[in-house]
Amino acid sequence: MACARVPLDEQQVTEPGPLGKERTLPALHPERAEDRCFVPYKPPPEEGSPAEVEQFLERAKFITEDLEWLLALPHDKFWCQVVFDESLQRCLDSYLHHAPRGLDLAALPSSPAVADTQRSIHRVVFLTFLRMATHKESKENFITPTVFGEIIYENFLFDIPKILDLCVLFGKGNSQLLHKMIENIFTQQPSYYSDLDETVPTVLQVFDTILEKCGLHCEGATAMEPMKLNAHKQPTAMTMSQQELTDIVSYLCDSTTTIHAFLDIFPAACSSFYSHGFISRLTSFYETAVPDLEKAVRKRNFDDKGLQEDLWKRLSHSSRKMVETTHLLLHHTCLQPILEGRENMQTFAEELLQHFTSFLPEKRFLSDYDEQFPISDDVSLLQQAVPVIDETRTSYLLQGVESAWDSVGRRKPQ
């Protein structure tokens, strides 16, 4: 056992070596990790044969047993295993990759044994990540915060895709714990903010890819590039195969849910997304892609009406998440500083009004946004907090909102 009240990264332990002779080692040392041989996770088989189900249960039992064993280890042994056992990291990674999300198309496991096993593994994976995100377990068991930051970053124990996976897999019911975990990770290792900054353009690229697959293009993305002469030959949402359309809608559903879950749980990330012009790219994407995909889902001939209904729900869910994400970004970057009475309130108010004004040409987006988050409420709030706001400008904005409702042929709920 390691010494008390000294951070783990400074502790030394004396224990018998492989030949039985006593030796002194740093408490965090590869030779102190056990050769446990964690197996990677595979998702439950869809309508699998009994043999496939048995294999899933066996694999899942191994993982659950091994992670329970890991969680029962003392602090020093736990960290040796986490840092030096690559099979453990592969196992955790494979769970984040392959664990079924609540939104996946595949039905939930029908067998109670499979469902119970999946639940057990789900819990124990979360607790493992929770322990990995905790640098101080007790007065005796802790790691120097800066060293903890280095350990988790250098060994890729957490990275941005993993954090996003954690949010979408566990965030619905464990948002407070996840918030604490992610906050601690970013506080102890600010390099994650740089990584996040590096990731946002790739997130934007995902939306561009969806547009491209639908034979569309978005303002702000490839607007500067000339259209290829053969662009008209590209398949569209109406002409692509049904499988492709299903994949695109599922991809959009997963992407919008994941981004929203992450920003909702960790609002400090909003500024990174905001600074990359995420709002205008997202609203422009919405205006271009949503009506096109809706039309395809509604008008195409589906043999399986259940699939058509499901795709519609996914699309509608994605639209809601995009609107909610825009609201989250505006709330945390513009509105919150005004409500908190921070300095430069007028600058934040100006930015908020500019965003609302930029929504005016995006009529479909604007009416959907206004339905969920009435712009008149925010304008009224602005007028109270910053009385110098130009009334002509706000009236113009509110008239534009009304006109957007008319343009899309909808009546605003009273």
Next chain:
Amino acid sequence: MSPPRLTGALRSFSNVSKKEDFTEHLDDLKAKRRKRHEWFARDGLTWQKIVHFCTEEQDKAKLQAASQELKSLLLAAKQIVGTEHGQEAIESAAVFLFETFHNKDHVGTEETRAIKQMFGPFPSSAAEASCACVARLVAPLGGSQIEDFIQTQSSRHNQRGLGFGRNIAFSYDCYTLDPLEDLTCSSIYDESASLDF
């Protein structure tokens, strides 16, 4: 195969995560079974300890009966692990069977699965026989006495429920579809309404 995911794209196209090789290891379960076997053989509970526990402070008649049951348990274990294994492997299997059946009155699905995972396919009669042997062995002893013995001797049992996070209220809730409207109510966005030249 997993459906397309945002995080999959981020792993592939950004430089913020480790590039993992997820090529399948077809025999990973086999290797794991072997590893578990080794690990179980090193566990704190040994056949000698079980023999001592079942035979100490017994009168002559009970001692004789217990010795007979222990022999039968070893025999059943031999049938389960296979005759090609040595005494050490057979005793280790008998320990596993004792741990598995010490609080069971029949061979259920869980027990069948546990034995299969540890030793591969096995004759069900041997499992039935070992379950009956263990039941007769522990019958004269108190339930709590047996539990205490297992808890103190077996590191496998010691870890259960004592790990990090045991008091954390974990929620199994997950995100589900939250659409704005059903397809049947979607006529408001019909093509004719959105023509805005």
